[in-house]
Amino acid sequence: MGLSSMESAEHDTGLTVEFLLGTAHVSRKTAEAVYDTILKVEPDAVVVELCR
Numbered sequence: 022m023g024l025s026s027m028e029s030a031e032h033d034t035g036l037t038v039e040f041l042l043g044t045a046h047v048s049r050k051t052a053e054a055v056y057d058t059i060l061k062v063e064p065d066a067v068v069v070e071l072c073r
Contacts, residue, residue, distance in 0.1 A: 040058070040062065040064070042054070042055055042058060046072060
């Protein structure tokens with residue numbers, strides 16, 4: 022899976038590149054896609070929104 026097969030947006034400010042990945046909170050498939058994307062992109066930081 023990864024970036025090419027899930028809903029995503031890329032924003033390049035010239036100084037940073039930001040990726041926003043749309044996921045389903047209870048989906049193992051999207052969790053694996055996020056994991057694969059992190060391995061591929063090798064970001065300096067990862068931000069996660071947690072829902073209650």
